Amino acid sequence: MNHELQTKTLIVIAGPTAVGKTAAAIQLANFYKTVIVSADSRQFYCEMSIGTAKPTHEELGAVKHYFINSHSITDIFTVGDYEKQCLEQLDDLFQIHDKVILVGGSGLFIKAVCEGFDEFPDAEPSVRDKLNKAFEEKGISYLQGQLKIADPQYYEEVDLNNPQRIIRALQVYQSTGNPFSSYRNSKINERPFNIIKLGLNLPREILYQRINQRVDLMLQQGLLEEARLLLPFRHLNPLNTVGYSELFNYFDGKTDLNSAIELIKQNTRHYAKRQLTWFRKDKEIKWLIADKNNLVNDMLSLIN
DSSP, rough: OOOTTOOOOEEEOOOOOOOHHHHHHHHHHHHTTTEEEOOOTTTTBTOOOOTTTTTOHHHHSSSEESSSSSSSSSOOOOHHHHHHHHHHHHHHTTTSSSSEEESOOOOOHHHHHHTHHHOOOOOEEEEEHHHHHHHHHHHHHHHHHHHHOOHHHHTTTTTOOOOOOHHHHHHHHHHHHSSSGGGGSSSSOOOOSOOOEEEEOOHHHHHHHHHHHHHHHHHHTTTHHHHHGGGGGGSGGGSSTTTTTTHHHHTTTSSSSHHHHHHHHHHHHHHHHHHHHHHOOOOOOEETTTTTTTTTHHHHHOOO
């Protein structure tokens, strides 16, 4: 993937939610006088701000960001679309900068930029129709259980609150007899730039404390009102995500507000665990403790 003759470098900063990726990326971008490209699969959408923990106005003003507020929730924007658009954007950016920073916690989107994807087999549309019907009648927990049996590897990695991803994996499995995960990782597409991957992590109790505090802050910033405004769009894929799904259930009267808030915290902690499971499988990632005072110096020592 990396070639000595290549002079351009993509610096990837990955890690679980709430670990401090944005702050670290901004410091590094300022050092290199470069820009940041987001690989967060929910921060693309301009209507979802508080619940996705987007960089603040001050942070966006400090360093130029790409793929933040770049799309609408009504847009169909797949990981394949992101791969194509992001590589085109990087081609332009590398005309100006020797180094560009890619930051995010969406492992699938980082993989898309760094490696691309294998071609997945065609799956039977009728199978998808049956799975959609099962989702409507039995709920997402039923699909989760089916996926855990059919493909335990992908079960540990996927966003379990995203029915489209689960249905896609089950559709491939039921159409081919092979797990969805078996069609991945067999081929890496060469990129015309070097790639250095840095991972940020924290002791679990500190990370979970940060997650809980972040959810409380989101609520203070108006997450409840943001979710209420997005309620008419709840059927759209971007809104099948932690922080919104739980509040939609509260609006439906299925739970009380305190329970919904606790569930957001719990589901976010589970999501962080799945993010780490994904990233730890990437042997190219060099790990750092996120709250060290000399974090930037540590990152620079691994880059240079």
